[in-house]
Amino acid sequence: MPHQCTSCGRTFPDGSKEMLSGCPDCGGNKFQFKPAGATADADSGGAADSGNEAPGSAAGPSGSAADQSDRTPPTPAEGSAPVANDESEPTPDERAADRRPADSADPTPSDAAASPDSATDGTEQIADRSDEDTAQASARSEVVSPDELDRASRDVDPAETPPAEEEPQPGIDALRDELNDQFESIRIVSPGQYELNLMELYDRQEYIISLQEDGRYVIEMPDAWGIGEE
Amino acid sequence: MGLLTNLRDSISRVTDGLFAADEPKRIGIYGPPNAGKTTLANRIARDWTGDAVGPESHIPHETRRARRKENVEIERNGRTVTIDIVDTPGVTTKVDYKEFLDHDMEKDDAVRRSREATEGVAEAMHWLREDVDGVIYVLDSTTDPFTQVNTMLIGIIESQDLPALILANKTDLPGSDVQQIANAFPQHETIPLSALEGDNMDEVYTKIAEYFG
Numbered sequence: 001m002p003h004q005c006t007s008c009g010r011t012f013p014d015g016s017k018e019m020l021s022g023c024p025d026c027g028g029n030k031f032q033f034k035p036a037g038a039t040a041d042a043d044s045g046g047a048a049d050s051g052n053e054a055p056g057s058a059a060g061p062s063g064s065a066a067d068q069s070d071r072t073p074p075t076p077a078e079g080s081a082p083v084a085n086d087e088s089e090p091t092p093d094e095r096a097a098d099r100r101p102a103d104s105a106d107p108t109p110s111d112a113a114a115s116p117d118s119a120t121d122g123t124e125q126i127a128d129r130s131d132e133d134t135a136q137a138s139a140r141s142e143v144v145s146p147d148e149l150d151r152a153s154r155d156v157d158p159a160e161t162p163p164a165e166e167e168p169q170p171g172i173d174a175l176r177d178e179l180n181d182q183f184e185s186i187r188i189v190s191p192g193q194y195e196l197n198l199m200e201l202y203d204r205q206e207y208i209i210s211l212q213e214d215g216r217y218v219i220e221m222p223d224a225w226g227i228g229e230e
Numbered sequence: 231m232g233l234l235t236n237l238r239d240s241i242s243r244v245t246d247g248l249f250a251a252d253e254p255k256r257i258g259i260y261g262p263p264n265a266g267k268t269t270l271a272n273r274i275a276r277d278w279t280g281d282a283v284g285p286e287s288h289i290p291h292e293t294r295r296a297r298r299k300e301n302v303e304i305e306r307n308g309r310t311v312t313i314d315i316v317d318t319p320g321v322t323t324k325v326d327y328k329e330f331l332d333h334d335m336e337k338d339d340a341v342r343r344s345r346e347a348t349e350g351v352a353e354a355m356h357w358l359r360e361d362v363d364g365v366i367y368v369l370d371s372t373t374d375p376f377t378q379v380n381t382m383l384i385g386i387i388e389s390q391d392l393p394a395l396i397l398a399n400k401t402d403l404p405g406s407d408v409q410q411i412a413n414a415f416p417q418h419e420t421i422p423l424s425a426l427e428g429d430n431m432d433e434v435y436t437k438i439a440e441y442f443g
């Protein structure tokens with residue numbers, strides 16, 4: 001689950017389409033890249049599956065303020081994908097399915113002439129999503145017990161992300177390799193040295209807005225999701 | 231144009247006639263680092279609006295965020311063509327902070343510049359995907375145009391069917407070889423100029439009006 005929403009902590013597997021239209025849980029549009037190696041079971045066989053169900057979200061308090069009081073505080077940025085490994089969580093598949101409409105809004109180059117229709121669509125989706133957020137958030141708070149949350153966070157704590165150091169260390173190198181495998185648009189050769197795969201960058205829908213030397217990215221999705229401000 | 235990416239912009243411009251047919255085309259100024267993109271953008275903006283777009287520098291990757299100048303009205307043959315110009319960060323496949331150390335930069339600054347430059351390339355590629363209606367591709371005519379970056383970008387531009395002008399910049403320098411650029415991209419028109427000296431800007435404006443008007 002290499003990507004994590006910076007506002008609610010929900011995690012997403014690399015290449016996840018869901019995050020392309022903003023975080024389904026809180027609507028956030030900033031994600032940081034979390035190398036899988038940073039968490040305990042990430043390289044176990046089930047990693048992909050566990051990433052998929054992002055009930056990381058279940059542990060990560062939702063961005064919507066309403067239900068935050070009875071949960072663990074948001075995992076700070078450096079915190080590691082809260083619960084992505086807990087397979088017992090409610091599967092988000094239904095949730096994912098609910099969000100599908102977002103996919104239909106994927107801008108493609110062929111949309112060249114942005115039509116008024118499509119603009120309207122985008123706006124509606126934003127509205128839809130916030131409705132769902134509330135619903136989803138409360139649904140989650142009913143299923144996830146504090147115990148589970150607790151257990152979940154303990155699972156990952158020991159695997160805290162390695163410190164960002166300039167001296168290459170085995171850990172950092174491994175992390176970097178992992179990052180490079182998963183996110184092939186930018187290869188971090190060493191701090192301050194990058195190789196870019198232009199085609200891959202071009203194909204990606206999201207912006208990469210921030211690179212960090214410890215193998216993380218902060219990624220921003222297309223602007224439209226910030227439109228609520230207006 | 232990516233509708234999501236443009237939505238916010240579009241809405242803020244709604245009163246100027248959103249989606250009107252005559253909305254200015256957004257022209258991206260692309261090319262490798264140090265080709266003179268910002269110098270050209272500044273010249274165009276100064277000639278027609280009086281403002282500048284951003285800082286120019288002999289140190290590569292000076293531009294690390296795309297910058298836009300809107301509603302640049304260019305007059306050609308009694309006709310006015312309005313475009314938005316976007317000066318983008320130089321595109322490259324490799325960024326190495328060591329390159330900046332030669333320019334008297336501290337290591338920390340060099341590493342940061344290199345990180346920002348990498349982010350800038352990502353941004354430039356993103357704009358190319360969704361946000362430009364045409365491209366001015368700027369090359370330094372004293373350097374070899376047969377590079378992976380040029381081939382790839384021109385390829386993408388062609389695959390998107392974007393109108394594109396290729397500018398062979400820095401013709402004021404002794405090593406300038408415009409023909410080599412024309413040979414490298416025979417399917418496009420190559421226009422020589424010196425953005426720094428302002429040489430041949432008339433032809434550049436005529437072509438801009440013709441291609442993007």
Ligand SMILES: Nc1nc2c(ncn2[C@@H]2O[C@H](COP(=O)(O)OP(=O)(O)OP(=O)(O)O)[C@@H](O)[C@H]2O)c(=O)[nH]1
Pocket residue numbers: 261262263264265266267268269270285286287288289290291292293294318319320321399400401402403423424425426427
């Ligand atoms: N001799 C000469 N120098 C030029 C010309 N155009 C630009 N330069 C110089 O080339 C250097 C780079 O110019 P910029 O305009 O900053 O180049 P850029 O393409 O924007 O570079 P990045 O932002 O780093 O990608 C500067 O020192 C400019 O003064 C030109 O026509 N002739």
Ligand SMILES: [Mg+2]
Pocket residue numbers: 267268269285286292293317318319320
């Ligand atoms: Mg520049």
